[in-house]
Amino acid sequence: MFRTRSALWALALVVFLLYPVVVTNPAYRNIAVVTLIFMACATSWNMFSGYSGYVALGSAAFYGTGAYTMALLANHLHMAGGAAMFWLVPLGGLAAMVAAVPVGLIALRVRRHTFVVITIAIFFVFQLTAINLSFTGGTGGLSLPYVPWGASYFEVPFYYVGLGILIFAVILSALVRRSRFGLQLLAIRDDEDRALGLGVRVFPVKLTGFVMSAFVIGMGGALYAMLQGQIYPQFVFNPIFDITVALMAFFGGFGTLLGPLLGGLILESAQQYFTVTFSGGSLGSLYLIIFGALFLIVILFMPQGIVIAVRTWFVARAARALRETPSGDGALVGGGV
Amino acid sequence: MLIGSVYALMATGLTLIFGVMDIINVAQGIFVILGAYLSYALSVHFGIDLFVGLLITIPTLFVVGIVVERLFLGRLKGPERTAMSILVTYAVSLVIEGALNMIFSGNPVQLHAWYVNRSFNVFGTYVAYIDVLGFIMAAILLGSLYVMLYRTRFGASIRASLADQTAAALIGIDVRRVSTICFGIGVAVTAAGGMVYGATNAFNASSSYDLISRLLVIIVLGGMGSLGGALVAGILMVTLEDLVGVVWSPVWSQISFFLVLVLVLSLRPQGLFGKPAARVA
Numbered sequence: 001m002f003r004t005r006s007a008l009w010a011l012a013l014v015v016f017l018l019y020p021v022v023v024t025n026p027a028y029r030n031i032a033v034v035t036l037i038f039m040a041c042a043t044s045w046n047m048f049s050g051y052s053g054y055v056a057l058g059s060a061a062f063y064g065t066g067a068y069t070m071a072l073l074a075n076h077l078h079m080a081g082g083a084a085m086f087w088l089v090p091l092g093g094l095a096a097m098v099a100a101v102p103v104g105l106i107a108l109r110v111r112r113h114t115f116v117v118i119t120i121a122i123f124f125v126f127q128l129t130a131i132n133l134s135f136t137g138g139t140g141g142l143s144l145p146y147v148p149w150g151a152s153y154f155e156v157p158f159y160y161v162g163l164g165i166l167i168f169a170v171i172l173s174a175l176v177r178r179s180r181f182g183l184q185l186l187a188i189r190d191d192e193d194r195a196l197g198l199g200v201r202v203f204p205v206k207l208t209g210f211v212m213s214a215f216v217i218g219m220g221g222a223l224y225a226m227l228q229g230q231i232y233p234q235f236v237f238n239p240i241f242d243i244t245v246a247l248m249a250f251f252g253g254f255g256t257l258l259g260p261l262l263g264g265l266i267l268e269s270a271q272q273y274f275t276v277t278f279s280g281g282s283l284g285s286l287y288l289i290i291f292g293a294l295f296l297i298v299i300l301f302m303p304q305g306i307v308i309a310v311r312t313w314f315v316a317r318a319a320r321a322l323r324e325t326p327s328g329d330g331a332l333v334g335g336g337v
Numbered sequence: 338m339l340i341g342s343v344y345a346l347m348a349t350g351l352t353l354i355f356g357v358m359d360i361i362n363v364a365q366g367i368f369v370i371l372g373a374y375l376s377y378a379l380s381v382h383f384g385i386d387l388f389v390g391l392l393i394t395i396p397t398l399f400v401v402g403i404v405v406e407r408l409f410l411g412r413l414k415g416p417e418r419t420a421m422s423i424l425v426t427y428a429v430s431l432v433i434e435g436a437l438n439m440i441f442s443g444n445p446v447q448l449h450a451w452y453v454n455r456s457f458n459v460f461g462t463y464v465a466y467i468d469v470l471g472f473i474m475a476a477i478l479l480g481s482l483y484v485m486l487y488r489t490r491f492g493a494s495i496r497a498s499l500a501d502q503t504a505a506a507l508i509g510i511d512v513r514r515v516s517t518i519c520f521g522i523g524v525a526v527t528a529a530g531g532m533v534y535g536a537t538n539a540f541n542a543s544s545s546y547d548l549i550s551r552l553l554v555i556i557v558l559g560g561m562g563s564l565g566g567a568l569v570a571g572i573l574m575v576t577l578e579d580l581v582g583v584v585w586s587p588v589w590s591q592i593s594f595f596l597v598l599v600l601v602l603s604l605r606p607q608g609l610f611g612k613p614a615a616r617v618a
Contacts, residue, residue: 055420106603113361113419117557118602121595124550128592239546243363243427250424288435295428300412303421 013167020159029155031272033227036162037220039264040169042248043257044216047173048209049246050255051182053189054108057242058119061126062214064237065099066092066221068130071142071231081145086161089222096218097211099126104210108203111192120242127237141232144225158227165223169216174257176209185209189255217245244268251298253307262306340468340537342475345571347530347548348555349479349564350523356499356562357519360410360422366549367430367437368524372398372531373540374441377448387450387532388474394528402524405429406517430545437542445539448532471533478529479568482522486564495519499562551594558598559609566610 020029041059049056069092074085107118130136149157176182184205187195196202225231248267253259274287302309351365372394379390409429413421450467486492497505498515506512534540534548555574559566574594582590601609 055423057423106599110602113355113359113561114557114602116361116420116423117553117561118599120550121554121557121598124554125592125595125599128595132589132592239550243424247424247427250421254420286435286439288431288438292428292431292435295431296409296425299421299425299428300409303413 016163020156024152026151026155027276029159030227031269031276033155033158033162034224034272035265035268036159036166037224038244038248038268039261040162040166041217041220042245042252042260042264043166043169043173044213045245046249046255046260047169047176047216048185048213050249050260051176051185051189052206052209054111054206054210055116055246056107056119056210057116057246058103058107058121058123058126059213059217059245060237060239060241061103061123062096062100062217063221063224063241064126064130064233065096066218067225067231067236068136068142069095069218070222070225071144072135074145074226075142079145081147082149083157085145085147085226086157089161089165089219089226092222092225093215093217093219096214096221099218100211100214101207104207108206108210120239123237123239123242127233127239130233130237136233139233141230141235143230144228147226147229155227158223162223165216165219170257170261172212172216176212177257181205181208244271247295250305251295253305256305256307259305259307340471340533341572341575342472342479343530343533344551344555344575345568346475346479346526348552348559348567348571349482350526350530351552352556352559352562352564352567353495354520354523355556356564357495357502358410358422358516359419360413360426360520361419361553362426362520362523363423363549364405364426364430364433365524365527365552366545366547367433367542368398368401368527369531369534369548370437370540370542370545371401371433372528373448373535374437374531375528376532376535377441377446380448380450387448387536388470391474391529391532394532395525398528399521399525402521403517405524406520410520411513411517430549434542434545441542443541443543445541445544446535447539448536450536465537467533467536471537474529474533478526482526483564491515491518554595554598558601563610570609 019032023029023032041063045056045059048054070085070088073079073088073091074081079085079088103119103122107115107122110118131139136142147154176185184195184200184202187198187200188202188206192202221236225236244267248263249260250263251259251267252261252263271287271291274291298306304312347365347369351362354360354362354365375394375397376387376390379385379393380387385393405426409425410422413425484492486495494505494510494515497508497510498512498519502512505515538544551574555570556567558573559568559570577594577597578590581593
């Protein structure tokens with residue numbers, strides 16, 4: 001079981017590594033870069049919200065912070081556009097971490113629904129600040145240094161940096177999941193008061209998880225800003241981003257490692273593809289209807305997400321097989337979620 | 338200031354839904370816009386006055402609410418129910434947004450009637466008729482909502498479900514039916530709110546994002562599930578925004594309310610009138 005699983009992860013990695021070699025259409029490569037960014041963001045969103053049960057709907061605040069850090073630093077340092085700008089990506093993550101500390105200090109004092117809504121409110125504070133301050137360029141946004149790569153491989157460096165961020169996010173999320181720290185987050189999700197009673201220092205644990213997840217999201221925002229070459233407050237501080245990231249995690253499987261990856265891969269690539277194919281006019285709105293309807297169907301029929309629904313189906317099938325073969329020892333070991 | 342009562346009305350619907358059903362209805366914003374577009378269609382195509390049109394739009398949205406609740410929200414179960422409800426209502430709002438965009442296009446429109454653009458002079462300041470009429474309408478609707486909640490038997494069963502669903506079910510209240518009707522009422526008030534919103538602002542389907550963020554902030558500030566809190570916080574929000582806009586700069590008027598929210602919540606996490614969060618097992 002363990003070996004098949006490792007083989008599948010390795011296979012997935014090879015497919016992702018080869019994608020830009022095989023696919024040469026710039027539009028599809030561009031879709032792939034954005035998809036990677038969203039998969040990384042969904043994974044790290046899930047690393048905090050999925051494990052701790054604190055559904056945060058203000059992640060775009062950190063995405064935007066990362067994007068603006070990239071834009072402002074690149075402009076102030078008078079960088080020539082090019083590979084050197086990739087060094088600013090982790091700085092974008094750091095800036096998002098710094099921003100996440102006060103946000104966490106305020107928002108993590110409340111639980112459940114109130115937490116959800118406070119994160120939304122704080123997100124709007126960020127967005128309105130970016131719109132209203134002068135050094136962020138207001139609604140006109142900011143331009144980044146021009147990246148002078150040829151059209152035939154323009155997206156490729158972005159792709160591999162995005163893949164790097166994604167791999168980092170997955171490893172981080174897996175490590176957290178297996179650590180004592182991750183168990184503390186899960187204990188908070190199951191029963192925060194009991195965890196507190198058992199000696200988990202809940203507030204520092206929550207804050208650390210929250211800030212760690214902001215780091216990856218900030219890097220995603222920084223890479224996105226560099227890819228676009230121009231950012232606007234309403235697109236990097238986008239309320240739809242808040243919901244989309246959460247949606248990907250729920251769609252794939254809330255609190256699982258694989259879930260947000262699948263959710264991000266399916267939803268973002270589909271969304272980007274639809275947007276490219278039916279851009280503008282009434283077809284663009286038709287896409288909203290289809291997307292919303294599909295989404296409703298998945299939630300209603302697979303309320304725990306694809307990963308858990310599929311796993312339950314496999315376990316049920318294995319159990320049937322065991323019942324039908326009388327020699328089976330009947331011991332069915334459920335895998336960890 | 339007067340428009341604050343209209344926000345209070347829309348937020349009351351939202352907090353009623355949350356209090357009774359533990360559902361955060363993110364689609365409230367798009368329902369407001371749907372109500373506004375219905376009023377728009379009635380007034381443009383059939384020449385029906387905006388306030389008379391409410392007689393049609395309020396029942397229509399009541400039915401829409403009941404259908405959405407029956408089809409989707411009633412099926413949600415389990416510990417992540419509230420989080421799932423956000424996603425479901427978001428999906429519903431995407432579908433409605435797409436449909437509205439297809440029917441009415443994305444160009445902003447505004448509702449028109451003789452009382453929208455005219456104003457009268459009170460002690461040197463000009464007051465628009467629509468503000469006064471909207472205030473009167475919101476006051477009447479909120480008043481009748483309160484009478485229903487506090488003076489009728491059905492209202493008593495709603496309040497019982499608000500306080501404790503299990504206990505309410507034990508004394509023979511059909512909580513399921515109460516929930517459905519509550520959702521209907523919570524959505525129906527958006528028809529009235531949407532009409533005034535559409536008359537005072539140019540809107541299109543994406544205005545719903547701005548609306549829902551304001552409404553959520555109002556109910557959190559007031560205390561989730563508190564009807565009086567939604568009323569006070571709604572009026573407070575609009576007053577504060579106007580005040581900051583006049584005294585300081587309109588640039589900071591929107592942000593001021595969000596900052597007040599963050600401040601209040603860091604001192605009082607349950608909101609102004611909320612009950613402290615009970616332990617949820």
